[in-house]
Amino acid sequence: MDYHQLITGRDLWIGGIKIPHSKGALGHSDADVLLHAICDAMLGALALGDIGYHFPDTDASFKDIDSKILLKKCNELIQARGFKVINIDSTICLEAPKIKPYVTQMQQVIASIVRVTPEDVSVKATTTEEMGFVGRGEGLKAYATVLLGSI
Numbered sequence: 662m663d664y665h666q667l668i669t670g671r672d673l674w675i676g677g678i679k680i681p682h683s684k685g686a687l688g689h690s691d692a693d694v695l696l697h698a699i700c701d702a703m704l705g706a707l708a709l710g711d712i713g714y715h716f717p718d719t720d721a722s723f724k725d726i727d728s729k730i731l732l733k734k735c736n737e738l739i740q741a742r743g744f745k746v747i748n749i750d751s752t753i754c755l756e757a758p759k760i761k762p763y764v765t766q767m768q769q770v771i772a773s774i775v776r777v778t779p780e781d782v783s784v785k786a787t788t789t790e791e792m793g794f795v796g797r798g799e800g801l802k803a804y805a806t807v808l809l810g811s812i
């Protein structure tokens with residue numbers, strides 16, 4: 662699970678795709694909430710800590726880094742332990758904009774990095790019915806579950 666604040670003057674990257682919007686996600690990296698949630702799920706499945714442990718925001722080399730690079734590094738970490746991704750389920754919680762037009766592209770990007778087929782990457786999106794920080798458009802969050810198998 663991951664969440665980020667939405668502010669003006671930042672690009673909005675979700676699932677490795679840049680989405681046109683009046684606000685973007687605040688973070689040390691490109692703040693891609695979906696890729697971060699997937700990274701954390703992959704690391705968590707092998708009890709390897711979290712994304713903040715492997716890629717600390719105190720490290721200048723990760724400033725504004727493309728989170729696709731972080732996902733690739735996480736995939737290498739699990740492969741080094743003898744595991745690979747079998748499939749992924751994920752949910753983005755966001756009030757606006759609509760995510761549906763970008764889902765196919767996100768599936769393709771994520772699948773190519775973790776070396777599965779796009780059909781093995783589920784990307785769902787929901788609003789929170791105007792409730793809470795997501796509903797007020799102050800931020801967004803994402804949940805991910807990853808199934809790993811032995812190489």
Ligand SMILES: [Zn+2]
Nearest residue numbers: 663692694697
């Ligand atoms: Zn994040």
